[in-house]
Amino acid sequence: MPLNSTGENLRIVVTVKYVPDATGDRHFADDLTIDRDDVDGLLSELDEYAVEQALQIAEDADDAEVTALTVGPEDAKEALRKALSMGADKAIHVEDADLHGTDAIGTSLVLARAITKAGYDLVICGMASTDGSMGVVPALLAERLGVPQVTLLSEVSVEAGKVRGRRDGDVASEQLQASLPAVVSVTDQSGEARYPSFKGITAAKKKPVESWDLSDLDIEAEEVGLEGAYTTMDSATDSPARAVGTIVKDEGEGGRELASFLAERRFI
Amino acid sequence: MAEVLVHVDHVDGSVRKPTLELLTLARRLGEPVAVALGAGAADTAAVLIEHGAAKVLTHDAPEYAEYLVVPKVDALQAAYEAVCPAAVLVPSCAEGKEIAARLALRIGAGIITDAIDVEIGEEGPVASQSVFAASFTTKTRVSKGTPVITVKPNSAAIEAAPAAGVVEALSVSFSEKATGTKITGRTARESTGRPELAEAAIVVSGGRGVGSAENFAIIEALADSLGAAVGASRAAVDVGWYPHTNQVGQTGKSVSPQLYIANGISGAIQHRAGMQTSRTIVAVNKDPEAPIFDLVDYGVVGDLFDVVPQLTEEINARKD
Numbered sequence: 001m002p003l004n005s006t007g008e009n010l011r012i013v014v015t016v017k018y019v020p021d022a023t024g025d026r027h028f029a030d031d032l033t034i035d036r037d038d039v040d041g042l043l044s045e046l047d048e049y050a051v052e053q054a055l056q057i058a059e060d061a062d063d064a065e066v067t068a069l070t071v072g073p074e075d076a077k078e079a080l081r082k083a084l085s086m087g088a089d090k091a092i093h094v095e096d097a098d099l100h101g102t103d104a105i106g107t108s109l110v111l112a113r114a115i116t117k118a119g120y121d122l123v124i125c126g127m128a129s130t131d132g133s134m135g136v137v138p139a140l141l142a143e144r145l146g147v148p149q150v151t152l153l154s155e156v157s158v159e160a161g162k163v164r165g166r167r168d169g170d171v172a173s174e175q176l177q178a179s180l181p182a183v184v185s186v187t188d189q190s191g192e193a194r195y196p197s198f199k200g201i202t203a204a205k206k207k208p209v210e211s212w213d214l215s216d217l218d219i220e221a222e223e224v225g226l227e228g229a230y231t232t233m234d235s236a237t238d239s240p241a242r243a244v245g246t247i248v249k250d251e252g253e254g255g256r257e258l259a260s261f262l263a264e265r266r267f268i
Numbered sequence: 269m270a271e272v273l274v275h276v277d278h279v280d281g282s283v284r285k286p287t288l289e290l291l292t293l294a295r296r297l298g299e300p301v302a303v304a305l306g307a308g309a310a311d312t313a314a315v316l317i318e319h320g321a322a323k324v325l326t327h328d329a330p331e332y333a334e335y336l337v338v339p340k341v342d343a344l345q346a347a348y349e350a351v352c353p354a355a356v357l358v359p360s361c362a363e364g365k366e367i368a369a370r371l372a373l374r375i376g377a378g379i380i381t382d383a384i385d386v387e388i389g390e391e392g393p394v395a396s397q398s399v400f401a402a403s404f405t406t407k408t409r410v411s412k413g414t415p416v417i418t419v420k421p422n423s424a425a426i427e428a429a430p431a432a433g434v435v436e437a438l439s440v441s442f443s444e445k446a447t448g449t450k451i452t453g454r455t456a457r458e459s460t461g462r463p464e465l466a467e468a469a470i471v472v473s474g475g476r477g478v479g480s481a482e483n484f485a486i487i488e489a490l491a492d493s494l495g496a497a498v499g500a501s502r503a504a505v506d507v508g509w510y511p512h513t514n515q516v517g518q519t520g521k522s523v524s525p526q527l528y529i530a531n532g533i534s535g536a537i538q539h540r541a542g543m544q545t546s547r548t549i550v551a552v553n554k555d556p557e558a559p560i561f562d563l564v565d566y567g568v569v570g571d572l573f574d575v576v577p578q579l580t581e582e583i584n585a586r587k588d
């Protein structure tokens with residue numbers, strides 16, 4: 001049974017981001033944007049969960065298509081390649097020199113235009129990127145696209161034109177429901193992401209990757225980039241290294257000695 | 269004096285601590301106007317005024333409980349239009365960040381999330397953030413529109429500053445978008461009686477070294493001796509020893525308490541990202557090479573099953 005309301009195939013767009021590896025030595029370039037040259041990049045781990053849920057929803061549908069979408073420099077194709085090798089059907093890369101330094105508001109504009117141009121019933125995002133880690137792009141996309149936001153889901157399913165999911169908050173766990181089209185974001189609790197198989201990696205090389213620039217999306221250069229950004233970073237300073245602490249080996253009194261340290265610091 | 273909107277995070281009228289911290293920061297920027305929405309909104313007024321709210325705008329409607337996020341965005345936008353504030357401050361919880369983002373987009377303004385401090389600068393509020401696993405501190409300001417800034421818990425000391433404080437009903441008409449995502453069920457989290465993780469002054473965490481779900485009892489006992497919240501590393505959460513809601517780290521909660529005690533946690537970068545801004549850091553770990561020891565003010569190389577119960581016992585003894 002087709003899963004969307006129109007009976008047509010279900011078009012899923014999954015947004016992915018190419019980020020500097022968190023285990024690398026991340027720092028800022030002279031213009032206070034993230035220095036991408038000195039650290040290896042990879043598909044943001046939190047977006048792998050989004051790709052996984054997109055693939056599972058597509059597998060449950062009779063007829064569905066998963067498009068991976070990214071905005072970023074040439075290297076960002078790596079993130080698309082990973083999504084394709086996991087099983088996405090096709091990919092869109094939005095690349096433009098004028099995008100350098102784009103903030104979350106600008107990124108949401110580019111993504112929203114690209115999603116609209118691609119056509120969609122469901123947008124699936126990770127809960128946040130692992131570099132900026134703001135966690136606001138899914139909400140911004142829903143606002144821009146004028147569709148329901150069904151965000152921070154630890155469980156998600158799509159049936160008969162509706163998306164349902166569970167959102168675990170501090171105070172309560174909520175069951176959510178919205179009609180398609182909708183924007184979904186998923187957490188790292190939504191389900192382990194699959195590893196690309198050898199077959200998947202080989203197949204990915206033959207899958208179509210479209211490249212769009214700002215003119216394809218009717219976006220002016222001054223709407224994005226550092227110039228278009230709604231925020232300005234004035235400084236980024238190395239946090240002072242923590243003073244070297246006291247490390248003791250437990251010879252039987254470790255707990256009591258630690259209690260004395262805590263008492264000195266007035267925690268007890 | 270410029271007014272500063274503060275979005276109130278409360279549970280049935282009980283104001284959560286980070287909101288009171290926001291009132292301290294808001295007073296640096298202008299005159300705080302608090303916006304409290306949903307069931308119990310009017311009950312929040314006394315404590316908000318006690319902490320410096322010059323005005324409290326309240327509104328309740330079933331939409332806040334029945335639909336996700338957007339009704340609150342509509343209300344905050346109504347407050348924004350009524351007040352024309354110099355800045356909008358929102359607690360940096362998951363929902364707070366979503367509300368702030370949508371509001372910023374609607375009012376054509378920039379958004380800064382997870383600020384750890386906010387000061388007044390020459391061109392408006394300047395927010396400090398701790399980024400890349402706390403290896404950098406950045407200063408950022410909003411360059412277009414009214415700054416919308418979300419602030420992390422424990423970013424300011426709560427100060428009582430009784431204000432004249434008037435309470436007014438906010439007039440809100442909901443947008444079509446407000447009813448887009450229905451909340452069809454809600455299960456309240458069982459209260460453990462412990463403080464909430466993100467806002468606790470002391471956090472006691474356990475990791476892979478704790479070894480089992482049952483063994484978390486010794487972590488909880490230490491936490492209870494200190495009146496602390498319990499955290500867990502991703503390794504411990506992924507194997508089901510402790511709930512995800514207690515996960516500290518990049519994909520869990522980011523905490524910056526006065527004291528963080530890591531037990532049986534190696535200190536992978538993803539965990540460090542979530543706790544590195546803690547004021548005092550203590551670790552207990554068998555492995556002297558564990559990266560967590562690079563961060564500590566005090567570390568014990570030893571078996572947590574010896575050290576932690578002894579520590580708990582000693583704390584309880586000192587309290588008597």
